[in-house]
Amino acid sequence: MRIILPLVALGLISDSVHGFTVFHPPVVLNTNTRTVTKRHGLYSTATPTTGTQEKDGLVVGDTKGAVLLLEDVAISRGSNQIIANAELRIERGQRWGIVGANGAGKSTLLGCITGTVRKDSGKALVAPKVRVGYLRQTAVAGSNKTVFEEAASEMADINEAKAKMEMAETAITNGDTSDAMLIMLDEATSEFTAAGGWTQEQEVSLVLQGLGFQPEDSNRLCSEFSGGWQMRIALARLLLSKPNLLLLDEPSNHLDSSARDWLGKYLAAFDGSLVLVSHDTSLLEASVNNIAEVTSGTLLTYVSCSYSRYLEEKEFRKKVAQAEYERNLAEAAHLQAFVDKWGASATKAASAQSRVKQIEKMRKEGKLTPPPAAVVQTNWKPSMILPDPPKAMGEILLSLNNANIGYDADGEPLLKNINFELRRGQKVILRGPNGAGKSTLMAALRGSLSLLSGERNENEKLRLGYFTQDLAQQLDKSARAVDLVTAHAREGKFGDITISDEDARSVMGRLGLTGEKSLRKVADLSGGEKARVALSMFALKASNVILLDEPSNHLDVECIEALSNALNNWNIKDGAIVVVSHDQPFCESVGFNTVGTVKDGSLKVEERALDTSDWRLFDMTLPESSDKNASMPKELTPEEKEEQKRLRKLAYNAPKQIAKLEKLIEAAEAKLLTIEEEMLEIGTDIGRLVDFQKKKEKIEKDILKYEREWEELEEILASVGEQ
Ligand SMILES: Nc1ncnc2c1ncn2[C@@H]1O[C@H](COP(=O)(O)OP(=O)(O)OP(=O)(O)O)[C@@H](O)[C@H]1O
């Protein structure tokens, strides 16, 4: 018989204090091998005690062939039940996106898989021999190594083979030329080669570069980097550790648009299993093909569904469930009417009785119970109103004249000779490549970073409002949320001492921090709820210049919409907005009229709207990193030669086959369109809708199959072309 031991019990969790965890290959013990070695001071075979802080580790068990299996999981935080009846099965190689409103329980769910949050009941099992990598929502690298060393530190296969190789080399140099030692060196060298050891440096550099590091950053100490960049180091280290199951909690929050694009492509090409919690719709669209939504206290799954398809499917499920329920109610009412009319009649009493039984049967089958809230509920939408901007003197609200901006008074400024006038009515978006200095320019505009030289001039009546994701991270965790919001509105030169707790709570309530949530300590709120506290602080104070630096990170889709609506309804005639944001839907809805490009130490300001080419401008493509042994050309084995022959043959026929598949896809898509139109016309006839839905699913499956074949053939053509 097997017993399942929490991995913490085996001391197998490393580095969990830094928000990044790799769970090394798990072990399933037999009952007769109960002795467990204590490592890293973590040891606990007992079932977890109560509370939310204890770590019971990842649980390895029989997942029935899946990589990860959740069965009937229920979790509470404090006295609130967050999730119940959660079921999820993640197969090898599947990529799942976990979505849901702020505070729905997404991080809690990952916490229960990795053992940082305790389950009330149910099972969360990981298959044996799976290396799990986990990135927390607030990860930091927390290390004194260089960026390169830290990023490479968890490449276990390479590092182990390297250590073995070096050990054998030293022994041989010292005179041990025994067969055993030579074999060991040979083995270690093969392992090192297979793990990609010869190209490790390139691989690490490619990942660091993808995440926005400059080549010279590799040798800098991690401790020199800000929180956001530390998170990138943790992410680089995690990706390079090559887990088989990757659990990422909002990994893109600290990334700019090129790094996000890079991550999307990296994850799409990742060949392990992925669970990605994110509010970033572009990242989800690019990298996952299954969705699980945490909603109304449970988990709804959408298998083989991109993010955009999930939105449609969710709407469809809702309509079908509602229509079916209404049809059942109508049928029951019809049956009841017969009973009421003829129940007392001697001749029809038997028929009436049979109808009573039919109604009873419907009730027992749950047909007369309203569909679950998780399926039909329309999400409650947060809203936000910004106070009118106080009138300023003249047109110019804020300006920088001949400003040199940077952090090192003796070094080169990051931005040179900046001249910028912010006028009433301007909605400015700042764009630019990684590290160009967008946030630095924001800090200079805000006045929190002194200029190295030049001038910063404020309008006499300037009232600055500022919101950034870092603000949420910096909130005093031990304070009550409502107290922070009230204090912020009252303090400072322009503070309003008449603002009451009630005022603060009503702004917070509109943003979803209702009831006891506003009275909670900041530490007991989710990442997005903390961001909403910071947003409430910003929303309660009147300002005529609004500076927003990556405002949408951590916020869910609906809260971002509330923010963009508030900005649109704000009286821009008397104020101005400056934004740094990667979030395309958000930027499009704000509707900028000025584009500032920060690049090569300068700022170029154009009075125009954003266009699509602005989004492509600073994108990076995923570097070719798949060929691990690129620097070591080698002789092909007979098997490899045979495989090459087979591929060439396939490639010869591929163009014809591809053309055929393209026709098939085109025809199937046309069919799909007709079916969708017909479904719209059918309306609420559930019987027919269900038939049509089946047809639709069949065609969608066919399309997927054709597309896969098409992709395979294209890949074969490309690979043969490269040879
Ligand atoms: N330490 C805690 N004590 C009590 N309640 C908590 C604690 N941490 C989180 N919660 C609550 O649990 C719920 C789920 O939080 P969780 O962090 O899982 O949300 P989430 O879906 O990840 O949200 P977000 O999108 O904001 O990251 C929230 O209502 C939150 O307020």
Ligand SMILES: [Mg+2]
């Ligand atoms: Mg979260």
